[in-house]
Amino acid sequence: MNRKKNWYDYLWIVSLTYLVLGFFNILFAWLGLLCFFIPLIISITKGNKAYCNRYCGRGQLFALAGGRFGLSRKKDIPGWMKSGWFRYGFLIFFFIMFFLMLWNTWLVFAGTKNLRTAVTLLWTFKVPWHWAYHGAFFSDGVAQFAFGFYSIMLTSTVLGFVTMLLFKPRSWCVYCPMGTMTQLICKAKHVTWSQK
Amino acid sequence: MAKRKAIVSTRECVACGCCMKVCPRGAISIPKGIFAEIDRELCVGCGKCVKECPASVIVLEVSES
Known part of the structure; x- marks a missing residue:
């Protein structure tokens, strides 16, 4: 516990700033792609979960x-939430919703659909978010992606916060799709490495 | 005297690294990103990792020695 703090122990500030910026200008949401690509790149190149272990600002938050x-409350997470089928199921669900979001972005890019200046919470509730939109650079699709990604x-x-309240602080990490995916990549990598 | 050592259920571990951060002895590592490994030589059985683990997959094993 008395471990010296490293620079990466403060990345929660970055995560918090990211969430706040989204309230002012939605285009900042694009920066969130970093939380998507960095863990993937680390797991693919290094074969470990250093992102989760050290750098994840959301986990720190x-x-x-x-x-x-x-x-x-610091209670144990229910058994089904840490089971394989739930973790992989949630990963698949997350992926499907992600691709639906990309599809919607594409439709706006293509001009088939109009830009919707709303943030969809829990894949269901459309929350008006027009105050954070001040025009996109060249296409409405750029803004649509930002709304979708945010x-x-x-x-x-929100999900992580609720499970943080109910169970252990970082219970989001148990079913975090990025965590599950990078763990899968590590598993695959180490299987193929050991066969070489 | 009974000795206590932390044991990770490697099958259920999500390799998040919470235990690693909280371990006062630096006895925990996640070398392959698949599960946490505890150095039994370094572990003093304090139980901090057991409390911290968000998946609750670490237990203290008591052994007589």
Whole structure:
């Protein structure tokens, strides 16, 4: 516990800033792609989960809120939530919703659909978000992607926050789709490495 | 005297690294990104990782020695 703090122990500030920026200008949501590509690149090139283990600002945010701020009940997560079928099922569901979001973005790019300045929470609730939209660079599709991606980030924060309250602070990590995916990549990598 | 050591259920571990962060002895590592490994030589059985683990897949094993 008395471990010296490293620079990456403060990445929760970046995550928090990201969420706040989305309230002012939705185009900042594009930066969230970093939380998508960095863990993938690390797991593919290094074959480990250093992103989860060290750099994930969202995990740190939940650890702080549930730990230092004492918001968490710190109860055990239910068995089904850590089971393989739920973790992989949630990953598949997340992927499907992600591709649907990409499809919607494409439709706006193509001009078939109009831009919708709303953030979709929990894949269901459309929350008006027009105040954070001040025009896109060259296509409405750019903004549509930002709204879609921010919806994903906010939804996962809400889910993670609820399970942080109910169970252990970082219970989001148990079913985090990025975590499950990078673990899968690591499994695949180490199987193929050991066969060489 | 009974000795306590932390044991990870490797099949259920999600390799998030919470245990690694909280371990005062630096006894935990996640070398392959698949599950956490505990160095039994370093582990003093304090149980911090057991409390921290969000999946609750670490237990303290008590052995007489």
